[in-house]
Amino acid sequence: QSVLTQPPSASGTPGQRVTISCSGSSSNIGSNTVNWYQQLPGTAPKLLIYSNNQRPSGVPDRFSGSKSGTSASLAISGLQSEDEADYYCAAWDDSLDGHVVFGGGTKLTVL
Amino acid sequence: QVQLVQSGAEVKKPGASVKVSCKASGYTFTDYHMHWVRQAPGQGLEWMGWINPHSGGTNYAQKFQGRVTMTRDTSISTAYMELSRLRSDDTAVYHCARFYNFWSAFDYWGQGTLVTVPS
Numbered sequence: 001q002s003v004l005t006q007p008p009s010a011s012g013t014p015g016q017r018v019t020i021s022c023s024g025s026s027s028n029i030g031s032n033t034v035n036w037y038q039q040l041p042g043t044a045p046k047l048l049i050y051s052n053n054q055r056p057s058g059v060p061d062r063f064s065g066s067k068s069g070t071s072a073s074l075a076i077s078g079l080q081s082e083d084e085a086d087y088y089c090a091a092w093d094d095s096l097d098g099h100v101v102f103g104g105g106t107k108l109t110v111l
Numbered sequence: 112q113v114q115l116v117q118s119g120a121e122v123k124k125p126g127a128s129v130k131v132s133c134k135a136s137g138y139t140f141t142d143y144h145m146h147w148v149r150q151a152p153g154q155g156l157e158w159m160g161w162i163n164p165h166s167g168g169t170n171y172a173q174k175f176q177g178r179v180t181m182t183r184d185t186s187i188s189t190a191y192m193e194l195s196r197l198r199s200d201d202t203a204v205y206h207c208a209r210f211y212n213f214w215s216a217f218d219y220w221g222q223g224t225l226v227t228v229p230s
Contacts, residue, residue, distance in 0.1 A: 002155060035216040037156070044206055044223055045148075045156065050216035088156050092215070099172055100146070105155040 003028060004089050004103035011109040017077040020106045022089030024070050028101055032092040034072040036065055039086040039105075048087070049074060076108075084110045113137040115207050115221035122227045128195040131224045133207030140188035141165040144210040146217060147181065147192045149203040157203075161210065162190055199230035 005023040012018040022034065036049040047056055049065035052072065064075045072091075076083055089103040118132040133145065147159040160171035162181040169181045180193045190207055205224045208217035 033215055035214075037217070039156075044220040045208075045217075046220070047214075047216055047218050050214040050218075054214070056214075056218065086155075090156075090158075090216075096173070098170060100158040102148075102156045102158060 002104035003093060003101035004091065006087075006089060006103035006106045008104065009107050009109065011111055012076075012079045013111045014079055014081060016079045017075060018079055018108065019076075020074045020087050020089075020108070022072045022074070022103050024072075024091060024101075026070060027095035028070075028091045028093040029067065029072055030070040031094055034065065034067050035090045036063075036072075036074045037088045037090065039088065041085070045088065079110055081110045084108055113209065113219045115209060115219055117205075117207060117221040117224045120225040120227070122229070123197050125198055125228055125230070127197050127228075128193055129197060129226050130191055130193040131205050131207075131226070133190045133192070133221050135188045135190070135209070138209075140183075141185055143212070145181075145183070145190040146208045146210050147179075147205060148208055148217075149205045150223075151200070151203040154203075159192070159205075164190060194226075197226075197228045199228050202226065202228050 033051045037045040038048045039045045052067040053065045062078045086105045088105045093101045114136045116134045141164045144161045146161040162169045164183045183190045207221040209219040211218040
């Protein structure tokens, strides 16, 4: 059971906008920034969003992040087939002596 | 360019230990903490802990305390993760990941090392 809660799956058609939620608590999302990682099949995770809503260089602006209270969201607009991947949220957790916690992951299917 | 290159796949018997290496290049090894994250087949990401390559200080997830040891060799810019008393549920891909403090995020990942512990 993951500390951060994500829906196990999400789907959309090309061009659509999809959102993935990540729910935590006051000790993790409520007091720390949230990062999102994209994992394409058979590859290592890749940083997609850091500090709640910042994109590393090279990440398309179709990807956006937000945070409110103890929840965060990843939005993907103009969905493309290559966006089909697993998405994970992550944050530090102050109640666990400075440990990192991940969400269980959301498998995004592009129909 | 930053690269983290990990050692090859391993098959270990239950009760044995495994040591995975992660060789860093393209940046100053001692300037960034190195974390380890594992992923069991078909499962999500699980954080294991970190090592400060500068001081050698470590911080391990409670679940792995007593079984995991993270070390480094600064002369060859390599971090190591050793897991002992292996069980079948330790079968997973183990990744090293560089922690970029300014972003508070893992900005580079190793390709992963599959460790298989047959039941």
